[in-house]
Amino acid sequence: MFTACPTERSRVIADRVERFVRDVVVPYERDVRCEAHGPTAGLVAELRDLARAAGVMTPHILPDGSHLTQLETAAVLKRSGLSPLGPVAVNTMAPDEGNMFLLGKVATEAQQQRFLAPLVSGEARSAFFMTEPAEEGGAGSDPSMLQTTAVRDGDEWVIRGRKKFITGAEGASAGILMARTGDGERAQATMFLVDLPHPAIRIERLLDTIDSSMPGGHAQVLIDGLRVPQDQVLGEVDEGFRYAQVRLSPARLSHCMRWFGGVARADEIARAYATTRKAFGKLLIDHEGVGFMLAENLIDLQQAALMIDWCAGVLDGGSLGTAESSMAKVAVSDALFRVADRCVQILGGMGVSRDTIVEQVFREVRAFRIYDGPTEVHKWSLAKKIKRDTLAASHHG
Template identity: 65%
Template structure:
């Protein structure tokens, strides 16, 4: 079933989003002070505790129906915006990266056996996964340019032997399922294959977890080495040599779900900043009555609405069966840049309080700075958009 089929009436999605939002505010927001949320994300005990709450309320993995099909992208946007009201919300509801994107990918290209072994536990929220694509820059490995892929998968009889290193792999520490892209053709052939496998494995060595500016996802961002990882033929996802095609199945919608979640987080930050501007007085009147502050809140209101419209526009194209690669790049650029400015203005409005850990605003600001890089930096997406413009003009003569 395609995502556009069997779409719930929008009223049902609205009601689901309202339930999610109430759950986040009541149950998850208090966890933002929990000491188990460290610099490398919430620990697994905290993750499972929050997910137990979500499960008890019938809200775990709310974007996937009981029959395993997904909500439409438009309806998913409503639910994920509500989930994003806390940085911990997507983790608690099992709609955070990388699991949400991996669930989407597996549901589209995995075999029945792979679905039973890997997809079902992910949807149930009882395990975590990692997506192994990015490689160390010091080794000229793949990052924004996937053609630089250095990790290799070489046939050994019916098996494959994986060698190489990956970098900034979100959630690798503690993950029980891995999805990996490795080169399977001659250098320069751009042939790569996608694999799914069990973790931990002695041949999968987590060298270290890198401390980064963001910290809401469990398992950190790790440097990982593959020392002759042996995988059987049943570990291949889809067809051999077609990994880049399958990556687009995941990356386009995943860019959009990032936008959905962080739009929700910025809405929360803006609400906090607006209440502060109304209650805090300076120079004889509330801050909001000073144009310098009031105009920033007006700009935020405009940017948040524009972000919502961009997300819904791109989601509508995906629901209609369009690839929407260009449009998802446009949306990722516009939304990530706009939301970062929203978060920055929230910090500015709140002054010293805005740069402290007294509210979630500082956390949202740091997370949004990372979002401008994750799932493709702004500049790479703009470059891709420019290439499309050039091609369209050349074809038009």
């Protein structure tokens, strides 16, 4: 089901991660500490202690601090996703994985020691504060609608606003916060590093969402007079939108990698059921309706795996990969949802129960079609690029 690992080192790491997830993490899927808003802090700590002991903590970042290539990372993160708890255990989950990537690219050495090192070690979790309440006209898929403001006051910045769908804010020890800076026709944004918890950053509520795999759930947060020193500006002032693009393409693709693993596992469960369960005198797989669904799963999974690897190769070539990651996100999220839906159907009553993880995978992948930009927003962005490129070509023709 998984495409071949591109290098020997990635094969070794991916195989080790897969063994750990299957042998150690999977038995925890029935743990009572898997709650509606994600696994509890106690469960996360226990799983990460086991990951350290097995040598698979933060496997995509090497001991010298360097990263695997995106293609190598794909091989590893797909395996980490074989259980909904896998990315949590081995520290490849969102938003930490994306935050670590951005901090590694943009943060100063002092900022990396203070904010990045605890994330890489798995001792701490983080949050990414960008999305705002739609009902208040805030930023969602369109970050230019950002309403949270940061105003300079001497050597500090004073930030006010409200954020929503902030994954992992509850229990996080640090965050990257996007706020509008400066006036004028073209709004600018700046990223700030913030310590958590903080009295000026108040969690108003945890949202009850369809998914349940991410520690801390998804929070609505009020930021009321938060003071951030100048040395906690991430990168340059007014460059927040540019840094967001640096983070978004790889983070969007790593969502595809992780959820691919979860859906591949759901397909394994559906295959096992269809090749052992009998109805109307023969195995389920021998009924064309079921056998064809499993064949379609095989096709969708293979295409999704290749799409992920193609986009990873583009990123490894030095491109921002904005269009390519949009294509991959649309294709992979839609394909994985089709596979998960078929798995539920094949399992019948068991598929809508929590006797297997198929039901949870179905919920998680449905949310994935919204997270990191809905399918329709990516298609709209691609249509704009098609128009731009076509008109430019015709003018030069």
